[in-house]
Amino acid sequence: MKLAEFLPLTLLLACTHPQPLPTVAPPPPPATTPQLDDPYAWLEDVAGEKPLAFVGAANAKSLGELQARPEYKPLYDRLLAMLDSKDRIPYVNDQAGQLYNFWRDDQHVRGVWRRTTWADYRRPQPRWETVLDVDQLAKDENENWVWASSSCLPPAYTRCLIRLSRGGGDAAVVREFDTKTKTFVAGGFSLPAAKSEVHWRDADHLFVATDFGPGSMTQSGYPRIVKIWQRGTPLAVAMPLFEAKESDIGASAFSNFRPGAERAFVEREITFWTNELLMIAGDQLVPIAKPDDARAEIDDDHIFLTLRSPWTIGAKTWPAGALLVADFVAYQRGERQFELLFEPTPTTSLERWSPTQHNVLLTVLDNVKSRVFELTPSAAGWQRHEVKLPGVGTAAATPVDGYRSDEFLLTFTDFLTPTTLLLAKPGAAKHEVLKHLPATFDAKGLKVKQFSATSKDGTAVPYFVVARDKLALDGHHPTLLYGYGGFEVALQPGYSGGLGLAWLERGGVYVLANIRGGGEFGPTWHQAAVKEHRQRAYDDFAAVAEDLIARKLTSPAHLAIQGGSNGGLLVGAVAVQRPELFKAVVCQVPLLDMRRYHTLLAGASWMGEYGDPDKPAEWAYISQYSPYQNVKKDAKYPRIFFMTSTRDDRVHPGHARKMYAKMQDQGHDVLYFENTEGGHGGAANNPQVARMSALVYSFLWNELQ
Numbered sequence: 001m002k003l004a005e006f007l008p009l010t011l012l013l014a015c016t017h018p019q020p021l022p023t024v025a026p027p028p029p030p031a032t033t034p035q036l037d038d039p040y041a042w043l044e045d046v047a048g049e050k051p052l053a054f055v056g057a058a059n060a061k062s063l064g065e066l067q068a069r070p071e072y073k074p075l076y077d078r079l080l081a082m083l084d085s086k087d088r089i090p091y092v093n094d095q096a097g098q099l100y101n102f103w104r105d106d107q108h109v110r111g112v113w114r115r116t117t118w119a120d121y122r123r124p125q126p127r128w129e130t131v132l133d134v135d136q137l138a139k140d141e142n143e144n145w146v147w148a149s150s151s152c153l154p155p156a157y158t159r160c161l162i163r164l165s166r167g168g169g170d171a172a173v174v175r176e177f178d179t180k181t182k183t184f185v186a187g188g189f190s191l192p193a194a195k196s197e198v199h200w201r202d203a204d205h206l207f208v209a210t211d212f213g214p215g216s217m218t219q220s221g222y223p224r225i226v227k228i229w230q231r232g233t234p235l236a237v238a239m240p241l242f243e244a245k246e247s248d249i250g251a252s253a254f255s256n257f258r259p260g261a262e263r264a265f266v267e268r269e270i271t272f273w274t275n276e277l278l279m280i281a282g283d284q285l286v287p288i289a290k291p292d293d294a295r296a297e298i299d300d301d302h303i304f305l306t307l308r309s310p311w312t313i314g315a316k317t318w319p320a321g322a323l324l325v326a327d328f329v330a331y332q333r334g335e336r337q338f339e340l341l342f343e344p345t346p347t348t349s350l351e352r353w354s355p356t357q358h359n360v361l362l363t364v365l366d367n368v369k370s371r372v373f374e375l376t377p378s379a380a381g382w383q384r385h386e387v388k389l390p391g392v393g394t395a396a397a398t399p400v401d402g403y404r405s406d407e408f409l410l411t412f413t414d415f416l417t418p419t420t421l422l423l424a425k426p427g428a429a430k431h432e433v434l435k436h437l438p439a440t441f442d443a444k445g446l447k448v449k450q451f452s453a454t455s456k457d458g459t460a461v462p463y464f465v466v467a468r469d470k471l472a473l474d475g476h477h478p479t480l481l482y483g484y485g486g487f488e489v490a491l492q493p494g495y496s497g498g499l500g501l502a503w504l505e506r507g508g509v510y511v512l513a514n515i516r517g518g519g520e521f522g523p524t525w526h527q528a529a530v531k532e533h534r535q536r537a538y539d540d541f542a543a544v545a546e547d548l549i550a551r552k553l554t555s556p557a558h559l560a561i562q563g564g565s566n567g568g569l570l571v572g573a574v575a576v577q578r579p580e581l582f583k584a585v586v587c588q589v590p591l592l593d594m595r596r597y598h599t600l601l602a603g604a605s606w607m608g609e610y611g612d613p614d615k616p617a618e619w620a621y622i623s624q625y626s627p628y629q630n631v632k633k634d635a636k637y638p639r640i641f642f643m644t645s646t647r648d649d650r651v652h653p654g655h656a657r658k659m660y661a662k663m664q665d666q667g668h669d670v671l672y673f674e675n676t677e678g679g680h681g682g683a684a685n686n687p688q689v690a691r692m693s694a695l696v697y698s699f700l701w702n703e704l705q
Contacts, residue, residue: 040661082498108133115131158180162175218249220605225251227241265298271607303325306323313336348365363397373387415466441497447466471553477558480503480560483544513541517529531609541570563590584639590642593655631666631668637668
């Protein structure tokens with residue numbers, strides 16, 4: 001399981017330095033064990049006849065109201081046309097000189113995996129060769145296939161592991177595919193649907209972590225047993241390699257195929273934030289010594305360590321958020337001679353790094369705006385060169401082929417500038433523009449400003465506002481405040497055609513909050529709102545709302561909040577705690593019942609973030625904010641629109657179902673929509689994404705007028 005897996009599609013589409021934090025003592029433990037009786041527990045039966053009938057009635061009510069509004073159909077049509085547009089950027093990955101892309105449009109609703117050449121990709125309309133048509137495959141096999149991913153074996157990249165899910169969940173089948181013949185390999189590697197971790201060892205062996213039967217999965221629902229599977233043999237005789245504990249999140253094994261430095265590793269994920277790395281050396285597993293919460297990656301002859309907490313070696317303490325590099329062989333001998341590749345400052349953090357053939361690319365956040373650096377090793381140490389960006393905004397640098405080239409793809413975007421994809425060469429002052437997204441909404445007169453709110457404990461919390469330049473400060477503007485605040489995820493400026501045409505064009509104000517719990521200022525910003533400190537994220541979000549109101553950009557009668565997944569928990573908690581601040585809430589694929597979250601699907605994997613509600617001392621602080629336990633009949637809440645997916649096998653749809661049912665029975669005015677497909681992203685194809693977005697914006701616009 002990877003960190004990005006916790007992010008919903010809604011988050012991806014929506015797409016000042018904190019002061020010293022005071023010590024916060026946890027609340028005293030409750031006098032008695034919390035009562036686990038729940039009259040709405042029957043709604044946790046995902047596919048049960050009675051719960052699905054309940055969902056059908058709730059959907060009919062919401063669709064009947066929202067789709068009847070005059071703006072819904074025109075908005076849906078515009079959103080779908082944008083999503084299906086041939087002018088979108090076809091993002092690619094280079095596999096032995098061929099560029100692969102997965103694409104959905106009106107002709108390929110489920111999608112098509114295709115490829116082209118560099119020469120063709122540079123054309124305004126590249127010629128694409130279909131490799132796998134998922135629509136045709138679903139028709140031929142009478143299956144509800146949704147594309148998940150592909151993983152191809154270097155250096156030829158002709159044999160691939162294709163992951164397909166039924167309906168869009170995390171559980172997926174794995175099937176071996178030949179890109180030369182463009183067919184699935186007869187008698188090749190194949191696994192049934194599961195939350196598997198499967199990686200190439202070599203052409204005839206896989207590292208497999210999957211559901212091997214009773215006792216093979218962790219409490220979080222991920223594989224804990226790793227085996228080596230040889231081609232042509234049954235999975236049942238695969239050779240055991242490693243077993244994690246049932247209390248761990250999971251385990252996997254993988255290979256590094258860099259020529260001349262091929263190595264293989266086992267990773268044990270202990271919690272969401274701690275892990276163990278072991279190198280496979282013959283029939284031995286050799287531990288890589290490091291702090292449990294540091295991320296170690298070995299590439300070529302180097303070991304890279306990303307620190308999440310300070311690390312003292314001898315007389316030297318390396319700070320949390322730093323990136324260190326050392327010679328791997330010397331490191332394994334016990335030497336600790338590091339070079340510091342990145343050191344955080346009060347306003348900067350390392351967002352990501354990646355190796356090219358000879359260099360290292362760093363993407364750094366500087367007050368929530370991107371900077372990109374190339375680092376080149378030399379006898380005098382690592383030399384640093386800052387990559388020129390097209391403007392001030394959000395950038396991502398991705399190696400074209402980290403084994404064979406130092407070139408990289410550079411993506412740049414901001415709230416008002418359509419995304420650009422460039423090809424960058426090492427040290428170059430100019431980059432080749434490969435693709436440019438056309439404008440999908442009228443941004444004339446719109447401006448972006450960055451403000452700061454003061455949270456309850458005095459911490460400065462930055463946020464972005466996108467609005468008309470000369471906006472009258474009268475408090476009457478429909479305003480949408482978006483947040484996440486968890487799992488060290490940084491929310492950054494980005495161009496969203498849907499947001500632009502559905503909200504900004506109509507005069508709406510959009511606000512992106514960079515609250516604690518996120519990764520905007522590195523691991524310390526995240527850790528400031530973990531477990532017993534979780535309330536700080538909710539205080540930060542409320543502080544941004546209060547600041548917007550104080551500036552008269554909006555008022556409670558015209559302010560809405562939106563969040564998905566962990567962000568759904570955020571808006572659910574804040575709506576219950578501070579209902580007087582808001583008029584409407586969009587709560588998507590949320591966690592809401594924090595007494596039971598760790599028992600539902602992948603919930604146990606997040607106890608490192610929220611805490612363990614079975615421990616009285618930890619339930620004492622979780623119980624203070626858990627929306628499901630704190631919603632009251634006699635309170636007046638903003639109108640809430642809950643959205644989830646039957647096929648979400650990560651965050652259980654029971655969270656949203658139960659909260660909706662409870663609030664409805666308490667007499668509150670709430671809406672609910674549950675898509676039958678889509679997994680944690682909430683939608684499995686472009687029409688479903690367009691419907692979700694049109695429902696959301698129709699709801700918001702009418703509530704905030």
